[in-house]
Amino acid sequence: MDIKRVKDYIYWLYYQYLLITCSYVLEPWEQSMFHTITVTVVAMVVYTAYVFVPIHVRLALEFFSQIFGGQPESTVSIMN
Amino acid sequence: MKGRRGWACAPRPLPEEEGSVSTTGLSRRGVFVLQINHIVHNGGLYKRPFNEAFEETPMLVAVLTYVGYGVLTLFGYLRDFMRQWKIEKCQNATEREEQKDFVPLYQDFENFYNRNLYMRIRDSWNRPICSVPGAKVDMMERVSHDYNWTFTYTGRVIKDIINMGSYNYLGFAQNAGTCQEAAAEVLSQYGAGVCSTRREMGNLDKHEELEKLVARFLGVESAMAYGMGFATNSMNIPALVGKGCLILSDELNHASLVLGARLSGATIRIFKHNNMQSLEKLLKDAIVHGQPRTRRPWKKILILVEGIYSMEGSIVRLPEVIALKKKYKSYLYLDEAHSIGALGPNGRGVVDYFGLSPEDVDVMMGTFTKSFGAAGGYIGGKKELIDYLRTHSHSAVYATSMSPPVVEQIITSMKCIMGEDGTSVGKARVQQLAENTRYFRRRLKEMGFIIYGNEDSPVVPLMLYMPAKIGAFGREMLKRNIGVVVVGFPATPIIESRARFCLSAAHTKEMLDTALKEINEVGDLLQLKYSRHRLVPLLDRPFDETTYEETED
Numbered sequence: 001m002d003i004k005r006v007k008d009y010i011y012w013l014y015y016q017y018l019l020i021t022c023s024y025v026l027e028p029w030e031q032s033m034f035h036t037i038t039v040t041v042v043a044m045v046v047y048t049a050y051v052f053v054p055i056h057v058r059l060a061l062e063f064f065s066q067i068f069g070g071q072p073e074s075t076v077s078i079m080n
Numbered sequence: 081m082k083g084r085r086g087w088a089c090a091p092r093p094l095p096e097e098e099g100s101v102s103t104t105g106l107s108r109r110g111v112f113v114l115q116i117n118h119i120v121h122n123g124g125l126y127k128r129p130f131n132e133a134f135e136e137t138p139m140l141v142a143v144l145t146y147v148g149y150g151v152l153t154l155f156g157y158l159r160d161f162m163r164q165w166k167i168e169k170c171q172n173a174t175e176r177e178e179q180k181d182f183v184p185l186y187q188d189f190e191n192f193y194n195r196n197l198y199m200r201i202r203d204s205w206n207r208p209i210c211s212v213p214g215a216k217v218d219m220m221e222r223v224s225h226d227y228n229w230t231f232t233y234t235g236r237v238i239k240d241i242i243n244m245g246s247y248n249y250l251g252f253a254q255n256a257g258t259c260q261e262a263a264a265e266v267l268s269q270y271g272a273g274v275c276s277t278r279r280e281m282g283n284l285d286k287h288e289e290l291e292k293l294v295a296r297f298l299g300v301e302s303a304m305a306y307g308m309g310f311a312t313n314s315m316n317i318p319a320l321v322g323k324g325c326l327i328l329s330d331e332l333n334h335a336s337l338v339l340g341a342r343l344s345g346a347t348i349r350i351f352k353h354n355n356m357q358s359l360e361k362l363l364k365d366a367i368v369h370g371q372p373r374t375r376r377p378w379k380k381i382l383i384l385v386e387g388i389y390s391m392e393g394s395i396v397r398l399p400e401v402i403a404l405k406k407k408y409k410s411y412l413y414l415d416e417a418h419s420i421g422a423l424g425p426n427g428r429g430v431v432d433y434f435g436l437s438p439e440d441v442d443v444m445m446g447t448f449t450k451s452f453g454a455a456g457g458y459i460g461g462k463k464e465l466i467d468y469l470r471t472h473s474h475s476a477v478y479a480t481s482m483s484p485p486v487v488e489q490i491i492t493s494m495k496c497i498m499g500e501d502g503t504s505v506g507k508a509r510v511q512q513l514a515e516n517t518r519y520f521r522r523r524l525k526e527m528g529f530i531i532y533g534n535e536d537s538p539v540v541p542l543m544l545y546m547p548a549k550i551g552a553f554g555r556e557m558l559k560r561n562i563g564v565v566v567v568g569f570p571a572t573p574i575i576e577s578r579a580r581f582c583l584s585a586a587h588t589k590e591m592l593d594t595a596l597k598e599i600n601e602v603g604d605l606l607q608l609k610y611s612r613h614r615l616v617p618l619l620d621r622p623f624d625e626t627t628y629e630e631t632e633d
Contacts, residue, residue: 015605016607018548019546019548019549019552019606019607020144020147020148020546020548021147021148021151021548022148022149022151022152022546022547022548023151023548024548024551024552025152025200025201025547025548025551026155026200027227030155030158034151034155
């Protein structure tokens with residue numbers, strides 16, 4: 001029963017995707033082409049996010065910790 | 081003036097400003113309903129509440145609609161490319177080989193749109209029917225094996241589809257009953273028609289009878305009937321105005337009025353839809369500045385408006401238009417194609433609806449096609465006007481006279497509405513239509529659809545916006561045995577695609593409930609319930625003074 005509902009929900013989501021992108025009115029071969037393009041774009045975006053976001057987050061953290069957190073340490077080192 | 085909130089209040093010509101907004105939280109199914117009892121600004125001119133609202137397009141919906149058109153356009157270019165390089169078979173019209181070097185015929189946007197966008201959802205239009213288009217209709221089933229380029233009939237008939245698409249306001253589209261019997265009798269007595277014009281041998285006593293009846297029905301001195309509603313507009317406006325005259329036309333006027341105005345050779349200026357500020361500005365400018373270059377005063381100023389606008393479902397602000405017309409001494413041409421029979425306590429159109437005098441409207445035009453279940457059009461007004469048109473209008477001089485059975489259908493149905501047939505059937509139909517309209521509009525609004533127009537207008541546009549939803553809505557409704565009309569570009573602005581329901585007195589409560597249930601279901605399936613209950617009364621839409629300055633002189 002639950003599986004059926006999940007299946008229905010996924011089909012409903014797919015239907016909404018078809019309607020909003022207008023692929024609902026495309027011919028089958030155009031539709032498969034459109035889906036391939038969308039899937040490729042989405043996959044690339046996800047992969048790029050997976051590869052680059054952690055690095056950028058780490059760099060950002062380092063940068064901000066240098067500005068706010070690192071200040072007293074450096075003054076101490078100058079004193080010495 | 082109490083409780084106005086939010087919207088701007090610009091200075092207005094006529095003094096009595098009145099508008100009341102009441103915010104009521106109705107607990108019906110937890111939906112918060114904002115009720116606007118907006119009696120417009122010149123409230124003193126109106127004898128009845130005038131509730132007309134147009135909800136703004138939600139931003140997200142507008143963006144997604146453009147995305148959809150973007151996808152379709154890209155694929156359209158791809159397909160055009162493939163057709164040109166003969167990768168796929170070209171099924172659309174192309175130039176002949178020997179005309180290749182001439183100016184291209186099929187390259188403008190409308191052709192591109194037809195080929196690549198309209199063709200994909202063409203099955204929702206021009207559906208062949210095979211019964212009388214009354215409250216229920218039989219439709220011929222058809223399939224397409226080449227994605228809507230051609231159709232073949234399966235031979236099956238889809239029976240008893242609830243017809244929400246015909247302009248059958250009073251339900252006179254019948255193949256039985258008094259009208260049909262009378263028309264059949266006249267057919268056997270007079271024949272199908274006289275192949276001559278009214279000026280020559282085509283003038284029958286039935287025509288004279290009809291014209292007298294129409295004049296009595298409208299409350300005007302004299303009237304004239306034509307065999308074609310479209311030509312009534314497009315041929316009579318050129319007879320009324322010409323060079324040196326000015327036409328002020330509503331931006332959403334029907335194609336026949338636009339054609340008539342253009343044929344007349346008069347200068348045309350467009351005012352914002354139903355916007356009296358815009359109209360007054362144009363009138364003032366016309367009187368102050370006169371004709372361009374010579375600065376002579378205009379010979380005549382004619383205001384062209386419609387009673388009910390068939391795409392927006394709005395009703396003209398007639399009391400204000402008449403006030404402006406009198407103030408600036410111009411003429412008023414009122415096209416009652418949709419409102420005659422459908423509005424007013426006596427079914428006598430928008431003049432009756434507002435309780436005004438027909439004498440205040442100079443030219444009353446209307447059609448017999450919608451409410452009377454016949455064909456043709458009429459013009460009513462002062463006797464001098466009609467006598468002038470009888471000799472000067474092209475459609476009065478050259479057109480073949482109306483077919484007697486059609487004339488008889490109009491006479492019987494009109495007498496029925498007037499109560500002159502000795503029954504109260506006509507009156508009951510008018511009331512039934514008003515009830516159906518209010519009920520249907522109220523229920524749709526409660527469901528959360530964006531509905532345009534006046535609450536008393538039997539034309540009910542339901543906004544769809546996205547191009548794929550136009551096709552999906554038509555198909556899903558047909559699957560559920562309901563016939564609807566869907567409208568897209570070029571009849572509407574490109575993002576404001578809609579479905580248009582036309583109510584009829586022939587619809588029973590059960591039919592409407594069935595239709596509403598199915599619309600609700602399809603609305604959930606297609607996610608059409610866009611409304612956020614934020615209504616913007618039309619008059620209070622921001623009015624940009626720069627928008628109409630592009631009018632050329």
